[in-house]
Amino acid sequence: MKKSYLMQAVFSGALTLSLPAHAGEDTVVTVYKSPWCGCCEVWTDAVKAAGYKVIIEDHEDLNAIKKQAGVPDDMQACHTAVIGGERNYIVEGHVPLEAMEKMMSERPDIHGIAVPGMPMGSLGMGDDPDARYTVYEIGANTAGAAKPYMEMGQ
Template sequence: MSSHTLSRREWVAASAGALALLVSRRADASAKVAITIYKSPTCGCCAKWVDHVRAAGFATTVHDVADVDAIKRREGVPTALQSCHTALVEGYVVEGHVPAADVLRLLREKPRGVRGVAVPGMPSGSPGMEMGGRADRFDVVAFGRDGRTSVFARH
């Protein structure tokens, strides 16, 4: 068995590398994206969607409100795109059972003219709606302040 003592240069390099790794891990842990969710206090599928975004690493603040529709109106969610809960994240609106991966994509890409994304209604198989083993196809729809809509993702 051979022993090797580190030179001062090797020790400094190893220490700097370890420190950089520690700092980057702490930065990752504190870099959770904050999302604020407005939902009915009695909605079970909304609570499951909250669990879904938490599991994806979002830092959630949840407000149980009596009138979620008032939030939707205030945030400009088109009536045809409305669902059971509304969330706000980094200046965007997230309406309904949008997969967390699509929210992260929205935040990464920051598409021009997009106010938010929505999964209209409550399609079976969307996050929070996994009941019964049925999974319907559904679209995530991007919407702008000008009323324009486009398909952001297909599932």
């Protein structure tokens, strides 16, 4: 199995995430997921349909990837994605397209955004526009408490 760019960074001890060379574009999303996760497939299909180029890296165990990506334990979900070209952001879990687009247009000084767990109605979990859940900011200092980034369904 081909080593992912993120896994190469994990094994080399690098502190930064690595992306494919063509990822200078902000429309490339690299998704690290389980090969058996159907809701991850639905999420990646929606991201593709929104115009992003999606690179899928299937892995049976995502723990090392989440650790390398700096995803706090309480923010973890079923898949981890990286977007951003020169300024990499983490997108953890069933983050809606609106939150990704907001982050990429505003370029906040954060590590990324997350929808922990698998909330019903989130993108990939039914995609109900009325579903109420919170998208959290993963701060530059991932040890701090999570802060709401965007409220969905309001």
